[in-house]
Amino acid sequence: MHSPTIPLYSTSIFPPKLHIFTPSRRLFSRTVLLQHRMASFSRIGVSSEVGGVRSSSGGDDGVGTLMEFVGKGGVDVGDELVVLFHHIQYACKRIAALVASPFNSTLGKHSGLEGGGGAGGSDRDAPKPLDIVSNEIILSSLRNSGKVAVMASEEDDFPVWITDDGPFVVVTDPLDGSRNIDASIPTGTIFGIYNRLVELDHLPKEEKAMLNSLQSGLKLVAAVYVLYSSATILCTSFGSGTHAFTLDHSTGDFILTHPNIKIPPRGQIYSVNDARYFDWPQGLRQYIDTVRQGKGKYPKKYSARYICSLVADFHRTLMYGGVAMNPRSHLRLVYEANPLSFLVEQAGGRGSDGKIRILSIQPVKLHQRLPLFLGSPEDIEELESYGDVQQKVNPGYEV
Numbered sequence: 001m002h003s004p005t006i007p008l009y010s011t012s013i014f015p016p017k018l019h020i021f022t023p024s025r026r027l028f029s030r031t032v033l034l035q036h037r038m039a040s041f042s043r044i045g046v047s048s049e050v051g052g053v054r055s056s057s058g059g060d061d062g063v064g065t066l067m068e069f070v071g072k073g074g075v076d077v078g079d080e081l082v083v084l085f086h087h088i089q090y091a092c093k094r095i096a097a098l099v100a101s102p103f104n105s106t107l108g109k110h111s112g113l114e115g116g117g118g119a120g121g122s123d124r125d126a127p128k129p130l131d132i133v134s135n136e137i138i139l140s141s142l143r144n145s146g147k148v149a150v151m152a153s154e155e156d157d158f159p160v161w162i163t164d165d166g167p168f169v170v171v172t173d174p175l176d177g178s179r180n181i182d183a184s185i186p187t188g189t190i191f192g193i194y195n196r197l198v199e200l201d202h203l204p205k206e207e208k209a210m211l212n213s214l215q216s217g218l219k220l221v222a223a224v225y226v227l228y229s230s231a232t233i234l235c236t237s238f239g240s241g242t243h244a245f246t247l248d249h250s251t252g253d254f255i256l257t258h259p260n261i262k263i264p265p266r267g268q269i270y271s272v273n274d275a276r277y278f279d280w281p282q283g284l285r286q287y288i289d290t291v292r293q294g295k296g297k298y299p300k301k302y303s304a305r306y307i308c309s310l311v312a313d314f315h316r317t318l319m320y321g322g323v324a325m326n327p328r329s330h331l332r333l334v335y336e337a338n339p340l341s342f343l344v345e346q347a348g349g350r351g352s353d354g355k356i357r358i359l360s361i362q363p364v365k366l367h368q369r370l371p372l373f374l375g376s377p378e379d380i381e382e383l384e385s386y387g388d389v390q391q392k393v394n395p396g397y398e399v
């Protein structure tokens, strides 16, 4: 019996006809393509220079791919980062295909690997095969890029040294939310990208791999999350705004769909696992009780939304505002809190541990966990004003 071949894109079976995001490279002449690119990037405050002429032309059709955006006609993040992004987007397209594949059901199941949990977690935190496959996909892409010195992953106990002259350090949570994968609930991948610390080059590999991976979030060069949901969305920032791209499955391009995201200064949604209410400190209970009743600084009743998949909860919060939180020390500073805080700050929001700015916390351990609150600036400020919002009781929960 043949084992099934899993195509990355099923375009040969049902080629989807997308009229909203016209595939640029195939249908447009180069001149028209450049006009479109200049038009779409100038809308987000990025001026384009073609043939020595700086354009300020406007336009509103939004055509532009991720690779055009990061390249010379776009924000021009530099050739090395462009190459890295090419490999990162490729890895994420493979993961998107994997999580949507009819053949992932056996991979997604618990497999007897439980009981370890690479990063010292409980059975519930043990990696599942899809996490591991995603981790391998990312590692292989980063290796192929030739641009990464070290990768630190939530799935590995220690960082992996890849190549001495790679200019970048990549930290990643390869597949967050995977515990819900069997129910087809959205999942996501998170990346943080730093420069390699050349002043550490003389150190032994293990030591420099660790120290490079423990850089402060303030030194992030770029951050990315990819949401695998009804749409596959890649959201990124290079330190000048947060921009999201939607995967066009017919061409394999990520198309700029959300330039310069601005989180609403105040939302009307809170996102938390409130079955933990009785383990919460007084301040957090009071805050949630207050906004639920519409008795907070914003005189309207809040709604609750909680997917229990960090990237999905974060993405919704970025779009609609409000606050997404996990008040117990569960999420990781290096792989989750720092990259997402960078992205929310670049969109005008805030990332806090309930007391201080996430990006100001110097990581001391690779798998360090902490309470995490991300969202609209006014909501985070109000929440912090309750003082006592970090959940100290962390008994371990079965589901």
Ligand SMILES: O=P(O)(O)OC[C@H]1O[C@](O)(COP(=O)(O)O)[C@@H](O)[C@@H]1O
Binding pocket: 124, 125, 176, 177, 178, 179, 273, 308, 309, 310, 311, 313, 326, 328, 330, 397, 399
């Ligand atoms: O159990 P809680 O406290 O609701 O935590 C849920 C959070 O944990 C995560 O599932 C990540 O945890 P894991 O790394 O153990 O998978 C997030 O996607 C989600 O936001």
